[in-house]
Amino acid sequence: MLFFSQLTAKTLRKTDMFQLRHDIVQVLCKFEMIFPPAFFTSMMHVMVHLPEEALLAGPVNYRWMYPIERLLGELKKSVRNRAKPEGSIIEAWVQYESLTFCGMYLKDVETAFNRPQRNNDGGMRKEKLSVFAQSARPFGDPGRGESFSRNDMEVAHWFVLNNCDEIMAYLDEHEEMMKREHPSHLLPRNTVNCFHNGE
Template sequence: LRHDIVQVLCKFEMIFPPTFFTSMMHVMVHLPQEALLAGPVNYRWMYPIERLLRELKKSVRNRAKPEGSIIEAWVQYESLTFCGMYLKDVETAFNRPQRNNEGGMRKEKLSVFAQSARPFGDPGRGESFSRNDMEVAHWFVLNNCDEIMAYLDEHEEMMKREHPSHLVAQKQRELFPQWFLESVNKLKSSNSPTYNDELYNLAFGPIRAELFSGCYINGVKFLGAARDDKLCTQNSSVHVPGGGESTNIDFYGKLTNVAQLLYKDRYQVIMFKCRWFDSNPNRPESVKIDHGLLSVNINRTWYDDDPYILANMATQIVYLDDPKAGSGWKVVQKMDHRNVYAIPELDPTDNDIDNVADQRLESSMENDAETLRDTHVIQEPFQIQGVSSIEIPIQSITIDLGDLPRFDVAM
């Protein structure tokens, strides 16, 4: 646009009358440069200010004294806001449950059982959960539980010794669940301190599963594609960053339904069943990157036999039509959700969590001290060839504060 806008306006002059070319048409010449200098316009437009002015105008009750009405209304608002932060057992804007409430924090120790998620809605017609789906979903749970990675590594080494390399992954997937259950039973019989009921219930496997059409998790609402396609909004698009052997490949898909695996003692795991689009960059006609925009081909899928992920792995995105690539291609648009912030969590096992602020303060003071020490370094004199240097001793330096007030501190 920056290179072509001048020619475009010149061609417009051959078609439209002079009254068409107002200041709004001329501003297009400067918009590309402004976008390059200042970035997206939504970070600097005046809509928030205009909305605030609208709220202030609504508080005017006496048109003869609008400023007094605005001040009185603003004082009342500030007073109510201040009081609302300290009221107990009264619903205010500060303690009201969020719209996408996932049910609060859970107390389970295993990460797969501790998901804060709340499924809802009846599944779509024809949706079922077979025994094979149960095994596939349970294997994904086992393979993504951080607490049993040591068991997975031990069993993998065992499979490497007993089977050829091309059969290791298949044999581990077939034999690990039963081997893991036997290992946990041995820990239980020997009264090992590493044994706990959650570990046993995970090894025992899911008893049954329930299907839902949507889920609240991490303050975000997800809907299955069958239900989402009937709405104007879009809540079924899913993105999962690459992990394991696919660290450089991100996964994009659409949520089809939500499965809740029920284990013994009312333990549960929320799973997302998705239709994954082929996003392997090494395959032609899978993904395209044009001017920093990523497009995926929704007509090509993969991982049809392994469609499940843990609900807390999913990030919601939006798919937009790609008119340049044609039908079947969607542009991936990532977004930030309202009141959802990506704040890194501190390790609760770290004993120095309470001293994080002190450590940062000490680090800041050390950096300031380094800066002060650097100011004491005397720079080498600048020598000009052919001109003799003159050294002028400085006894003291006086700084004129002008009209600034002076305060005498009593010692």
């Protein structure tokens, strides 16, 4: 949410805080139209006071405990020996630091620093037509075939005809041919449909 990204910025401007104070009231009013009353707990109301607090006390990154609580939660997960939690946390932290350091320098091993992004489709492929160069992965069951309606197929054909540079020469040639057949300069409305249908 833009509200929190501006509120937690390292530098704050008074004009931004005044604007946030006005905007959050509007946002909460819009939320009231969408969500049931049970959604509006006291924590939702606290958001109205956060810009005022930032105006009085300065940037929140010096006062808020959320990042520290998040780190402590991660450290608590690493406790294996409940009799000596400090030792377990130190051991896990040393392992994490060692793996992070080594992960930066190992080129052939997939680490958090060099693995592909989560939604990586493999980049552009080398295809004959530029429209099909973008790779994609199917949603759902890839083995189940989908049948498209006639309208959907026409929309797909239109997309290829209007977005493929390799076909533009043929479209121009077809337009010239239609102008020769209809010299009155008033081409029929279905000019491109004729090309689309192969007439």
